[in-house]
Amino acid sequence: MSVPSEAGGVRLELICGDEAAYSSTLDQLVSDHVASRMTSQDPTLWGPDAESEAGKRLSWVSLGESSRPLVDEITALRDELLAENVDHIVLAGMGGSSLAPEVICATAGVELVTLDTTDPGQVAAALADSLDRTLLVVSSKSGGTVETDSHRRAYEKAFTDQGIDPTQRIVVVTDPGSPLQQTAEDAGYRKVFLADPDVGGRYSALTAFGLVPTGLAGADIGQLLDEAVAVSSALAADDEHNPGLRLGALLGVAHNGGAGASGSDGAGSDGAGSDKVVFADVGSGITGFGDWAEQLIAESTGKLGLGLLPVVVENSRAPGFADAKKDAIPVYLGGVEGSPEPTSGWAAGVSGPLGAQLLLWEYATAVAGRIIGINPFDQPNVEEAKKQARALLDAPDQGSTEEPQLTDGAVQVFGMGFDLSSASTLAEAVQAFFATAPELGYVSVQAYLDRHADRSAADLRSAVALRTGLQTTFGWGPRFLHSTGQYHKGGHPNGVFLQITGAVARDLAVPDRPYTFASLQHAQAAGDATVLADKGRPVLHLHLTDRAAGIGQLLETL
Structure with missing residues (x-):
């Protein structure tokens, strides 16, 4: 050591x-x-192929200082909201727009509702919770994130239906010039925070994306920046x-x-x-x-x-x-x-x-x-699943008549990229799937479910790891698409993918869009599975006709 x-x-x-x-x-x-050059934002550190991207992605090194003016601005808005009895903060954001705020608020012990799902049950539950005290923070770097736009539309309608002026209950965080900035200004939303455009989403914890929702929720964001500043000189040396x-x-x-x-x-x-x-x-x-x-x-x-x-x-x-x-x-x-x-x-x-x-x-x-020997600031494979999902939304009947290769209890079984023809039970299908994993590969468990109502699905991670002896990840869909999704397609090609979807008891419309949350969730799952299978990654898709029973059955099988 x-x-x-x-x-x-x-x-x-x-x-x-x-x-x-x-x-x-x-x-x-x-x-x-390397340290001093990174701190001075030298884009040549990762080679000529990365220089263009790195040249506009290095402002995160100085955020401990450059984000300081946000503290008073956010605190003033929080004081206004508390005076109006608005203290229930809901964050609509994906990936870098939600992961850091969730950690910051959980660590600080303050409440923040993170809405990073397309599951209609989870979205409906959030809409039904304390709407009279709710402020929605809509957070998207690109300004075109489909999940976040869908949440914004749903909340705007819910506020209106309850006689609440949505313009006073929606705050936006986005990059300058994004479509979301234009939407917010046209609608007259309460406030628009423009983030530093020279910081990538996954490095944005100390930008407006990390600080606005957490500060409004009550976390001490000044202290967070102080902690970053305290280590800055050591990191620059x-x-x-x-x-x-x-x-x-x-x-x-x-x-x-x-x-x-x-x-x-x-x-x-x-x-x-x-x-x-x-x-x-x-x-x-x-x-x-x-x-x-x-x-x-x-x-x-x-x-x-x-x-x-x-x-x-x-x-x-x-x-x-x-x-x-x-x-x-x-x-x-x-x-x-x-x-x-x-x-x-x-x-x-x-x-x-x-x-x-x-x-x-x-x-x-x-x-x-x-x-x-890679460029740490690009994400060349992230758009692939998004394109497939958009294609399915444009053709909603595509794939809707697909029949399961077998049904066992509350679980329908579909396989892509490997042979399931000899399996007649869930146990046999799971065994055939695990047999495709290479030695020292990994299993990715992907649950397109409600991470609150269906939280027992998270137990699948340890169950699969025990069964296979392989490193096993667990992700809630579609949130993992904005997190580990790049690695699944672009990283070491030694993963196998267990995708879980569930029956929807009650769907929820996306206002002024030709799709619902359930159809969006389905398109995202199907789109990602198609991309993975096309890259030669085995995918076992299990659809639970009864969510609770199906999760229990799968855990018992494992």
């Missing part, structure tokens, strides 16, 4: 499987002035004790199987390195940090057949962490001291306040991208 290091309130404890490769890479990062360089070097070198800053010498398609980062909280004091880091790491690194797959587990005793194999880098959120030696030889313990860790992991991920 390396000597623990502390800087700017952050403590690192690193276990290095190849001390020579790690030290050599760290020395090279220091001599190349060309020094071997820089925590961003140290953590980034570990992630990159572990991925590359001990090789340094050349993705071509690393794990690549041969899987020689440790290509999964497994997060367990061991007393960090931060709630749900792994869910935010999941998007940052997966979307930044998962491309060109390379990258690090984040796996968020329930605790340090959970399958996938306690029994992690050589393909995994265990990350102890709260400290690694006293932990067993990891099979891969690589592990990290990270502790410190939330604001500091947000900035630390952003630096470390960008550093790891340089070592792996």
Whole structure:
């Protein structure tokens, strides 16, 4: 184990499987002035192919200071709202627009309703909750996110139906010049916050996207920025004790199987390195940090057949962490001291306040991208599933008559990209599906369900991991499409995909649109499955004709 290091309130404890490769890479990062160049927003750090994108995606390095004027602006609006008895904050946002706010508010212990779903039951439940006290924050960087636009339309109608002026109950966060800015100004919504356009969504935790909903909900966003500022000088230093360089070097070198800053010498398609980062909280004091880091790491690194797959587990005793194999880098959120030696030889313990860790992991991920040999600021495969979903929305009858390959109890079974012809039961179908997974691959469980009413579906992660011995992720659809979806298509091609959908008891219209929330949810699931299968990824789609019974049946089968 390396000597623990502390800087700017952050403590690192690193276990290095190849001390020579790690030290050599760290020395090279220091001599190349990577930290200071990143802090000065040098777009050349990731090679000529990445320079154009990096040139407009590096403002996140100074957000601790540049976002400071937002604090008073947000606080003033919160005071106005409280004077009007409006204290129930609902955030309509996907990916980077919702993941950081959810972690910030949960850690601060303040209520924020995060609406990042197309499940009609979950949307209807949110609409029925405290509408008379609700402010909706509509948050979209592009201004064209279909889920977020659908939520805005539904809330605008609900407010109007209840005799509430929607213009006084909707606040928008978006980039300058986006379609959403124009919509908000035309409608006369209460306030429009324009975010820094030179920050990508997954690096936007300390921009208006992270601060507006959390500040309005009551979190201390000034303290969050203070924590980021406290670690900034350490992250900018060309020094071997820089925590961003140290953590980034570990992630990159572990991925590359001990090789340094050349993705071509690393794990690549041969899987020689440790290509999964497994997060367990061991007393960090931060709630749900792994869910935010999941998007940052997966979307930044998962491309060109390379990258690090984040796996968020329930605790340090959970399958996938306690029994992690050589393909995994265990990350102890709260400290690694006293932990067993990891099979891969690589592990990290990270502790410190939330604001500091947000900035630390952003630096470390960008550093790891340089070592792996990818552009950490683009997302070349994200649009593929969106295009398929749009095509299905434009042709709503397409695929609607597809018959299941078998039905067992409350579960209808569909397979794509592998042979299900010999299966006659759910158990046999599941076994055939798991048999397609490569050694040291991973299983992605994707639940297009209500993450509150159907929350027991999350138990499938540990059940699948126990059954297969493989690293297993769990994502609620469609939220994971804006998080790990890039990695699924662009990262290491060693995943298999268990997609779960459920019968809809009561659909909900999307006002002034030719589709409902259920049809949008179906299109998103079907579109993503098609893209995965077209790339040769096996997909087992299980449709639950009764959600509760189907989840129970599947857990029992596993």
